[in-house]
Amino acid sequence: MKKNRKLIRKKDNVYLFPFLEDxxxxxxxxxxxxxxxxxxxxxxxxxxxxxxxxxxxxxxxxICYVELGDYDRAEHLTEHMLxxxxxxxxxxxxxxxxxxxxxRKYKKALEVMDQASNDGELPKDMQQTIDHLAxxxxxxxxxxxxxxxxxxxxxxxxxxxxxxxxxxxxxxxWVAIQDLxxxxxxxxxxxxxxxxxxxxxxxxxKSLLLNVMQEKQFSSLIKVYKFGQTCAVNLNSEELFYGxxxxxxxxxxxxxxxSDNPTLxxxxxxxxxxxxxxxxxxxxxxEHVELWASACCFYAAEMSGLDKNITEISRLFHVxxxxxxxxxxxxxxxxxxxxxxx
Numbered sequence: 001m002k003k004n005r006k007l008i009r010k011k012d013n014v015y016l017f018p019f020l021e022d023x024x025x026x027x028x029x030x031x032x033x034x035x036x037x038x039x040x041x042x043x044x045x046x047x048x049x050x051x052x053x054x055x056x057x058x059x060x061x062x063i064c065y066v067e068l069g070d071y072d073r074a075e076h077l078t079e080h081m082l083x084x085x086x087x088x089x090x091x092x093x094x095x096x097x098x099x100x101x102x103x104r105k106y107k108k109a110l111e112v113m114d115q116a117s118n119d120g121e122l123p124k125d126m127q128q129t130i131d132h133l134a135x136x137x138x139x140x141x142x143x144x145x146x147x148x149x150x151x152x153x154x155x156x157x158x159x160x161x162x163x164x165x166x167x168x169x170x171x172x173x174w175v176a177i178q179d180l181x182x183x184x185x186x187x188x189x190x191x192x193x194x195x196x197x198x199x200x201x202x203x204x205x206k207s208l209l210l211n212v213m214q215e216k217q218f219s220s221l222i223k224v225y226k227f228g229q230t231c232a233v234n235l236n237s238e239e240l241f242y243g244x245x246x247x248x249x250x251x252x253x254x255x256x257x258x259s260d261n262p263t264l265x266x267x268x269x270x271x272x273x274x275x276x277x278x279x280x281x282x283x284x285x286x287e288h289v290e291l292w293a294s295a296c297c298f299y300a301a302e303m304s305g306l307d308k309n310i311t312e313i314s315r316l317f318h319v320x321x322x323x324x325x326x327x328x329x330x331x332x333x334x335x336x337x338x339x340x341x342x
Contacts, residue, residue: 066099
């Protein structure tokens with residue numbers, strides 16, 4: 001419990017000055033903003049010692065641990081904060097997942113995200129971030145070499161890193177995106193815009209950047225290059241990642257496959273979740289729910305070696321087989337090319 005700050009008080013035979021916690025918090029926040037992470041860590045550690053239930057002290061300390069490369073402590077602290085429901089939970093969850101990504105603990109990250117989604121207490125924008133990260137983790141787990149290197153990813157200086165973002169491995173790009181989500185300023189926009197238009201930038205990371213830019217409200221109209229096309233996105237009015245249409249396709253998959261073939265349903269949902277993030281903002285034509293649901297189902301069945309032909313799937317979703325061919329090929333193109341970039 002917080003002690004009376006107006007009095008000089010004693011803790012472990014040391015007399016404490018009034019408002020000491022406020023001063024430590026202020027100094028820690030300033031040091032954090034100025035990227036003096038060692039100084040910030042000292043302030044937050046002192047504050048945490050004086051007031052062990054102070055959520056800002058713990059959260060600030062966790063950020064310092066991440067920035068200083070002490071991922072084990074960062075993981076332990078953020079995990080404890082989630083268990084005890086300390087601090088602003090969406091921010092703590094985001095930081096915890098970032099740590100797990102840095103440590104390449106993709107399976108654990110997926111378990112945490114599934115639990116958070118099932119609890120149903122996440123704000124809409126955070127749920128969107130969770131969906132993106134879940135697709136990212138599943139993609140990394142599919143790769144043959146994802147288990148070969150368990151060393152934590154090292155943080156890089158953001159100002160140097162942004163200009164060369166496209167050359168970094170996907171996990172490091174994800175870390176940079178999380179830093180941007182917390183620290184992005186308008187001066188970073190030229191580097192971000194350059195990356196969005198780069199021909200060899202990762203499409204998945206580009207989508208995450210769009211999400212950050214919409215949250216920060218630093219730009220309205222932005223151009224993105226993906227899969228040979230350049231598209232404009234209105235961040236002020238547009239619902240990212242196909243919005244309600246994407247949700248309608250997902251619900252269509254659940255309605256038609258959920259009871260009779262839950263395995264295929266789960267696979268198709270995963271494919272669709274990854275596809276909409278990788279493909280956005282490319283247009284989906286025609287915008288027909290059952291058509292895209294059936295195309296996604298067909299690709300998922302084909303990818304998994306399940307015995308489902310195009311005629312059978314067309315019948316399930318009440319679409320014409322010839323109409324299914326083009327969206328199926330488009331999904332295959334996006335999935336194969338986006339996976340090849342990682």
